[in-house]
Amino acid sequence: MSSYSLADAIKPSRKSVPPSKAAKGRKGDIDLPDYIAPEPKTAAERREWDRMSSRMEGFHTYFRMSFKQLFELADGSFAQRGLSVKDFMSVAEDFHEHLGFHHGIEERHIFPVLAKRMPQFRDDHQEEHDVIHKGMDELQALIAKYRSDPSSYSPDDFRRNLASWGPLLFYHLDAEVETLKPDILRRYWTLDEVRRLPM
Numbered sequence: 001m002s003s004y005s006l007a008d009a010i011k012p013s014r015k016s017v018p019p020s021k022a023a024k025g026r027k028g029d030i031d032l033p034d035y036i037a038p039e040p041k042t043a044a045e046r047r048e049w050d051r052m053s054s055r056m057e058g059f060h061t062y063f064r065m066s067f068k069q070l071f072e073l074a075d076g077s078f079a080q081r082g083l084s085v086k087d088f089m090s091v092a093e094d095f096h097e098h099l100g101f102h103h104g105i106e107e108r109h110i111f112p113v114l115a116k117r118m119p120q121f122r123d124d125h126q127e128e129h130d131v132i133h134k135g136m137d138e139l140q141a142l143i144a145k146y147r148s149d150p151s152s153y154s155p156d157d158f159r160r161n162l163a164s165w166g167p168l169l170f171y172h173l174d175a176e177v178e179t180l181k182p183d184i185l186r187r188y189w190t191l192d193e194v195r196r197l198p199m
């Protein structure tokens with residue numbers, strides 16, 4: 001039996017991120033600008049303001065589901081599903097690759113644009129990515145190890161890895177969507193600008 005619980009592995013927490021210079025300079029949450037774009041006047045406008053957060057939430061729902069599935073199967077119950085260790089490593093590799101791809105797109109195409117005005121994407125969410133990537137690198141190393149020697153598969157080591165960065169991942173998946181909600185976006189952008197934001 002594994003000593004790690006799913007509930008603990010997905011309980012959102014940011015405490016694994018070291019305090020940054022940017023965050024040290026402020027007392028709590030980021031002070032939002034005084035500017036605020038006008039309330040959406042029509043359902044169509046509301047949908048345009050919602051586009052960033054709802055598309056992001058769509059991706060994140062998939063990552064939450066995949067992470068939970070991976071954690072649950074990691075106790076060795078993948079065998080009851082007819083999967084070998086190597087098959088299970090392919091499942092893990094898919095998750096790793098999709099999440100890495102998502103973060104890569106964000107860091108190359110989305111964060112740089114948003115960060116021009118939003119410190120959340122320059123500091124907070126980037127710092128979260130950086131720490132998540134350390135956990136993902138360790139996951140990649142475990143995948144390689146168990147692929148080359150399936151008999152060395154350890155449910156406890158695998159779950160220890162997931163539990164070490166799961167709370168930050170779940171924190172980040174929520175926080176990023178929250179930052180893209182209309183009430184926050186409206187402090188930094190006009191509707192016309194939001195229409196052109198990449199997503």
Ligand SMILES: [Fe+2]
Nearest residue numbers: 056102106176
């Ligand atoms: Fe995201």
Ligand SMILES: [Fe+2]
Nearest residue numbers: 103106129176
């Ligand atoms: Fe992200």
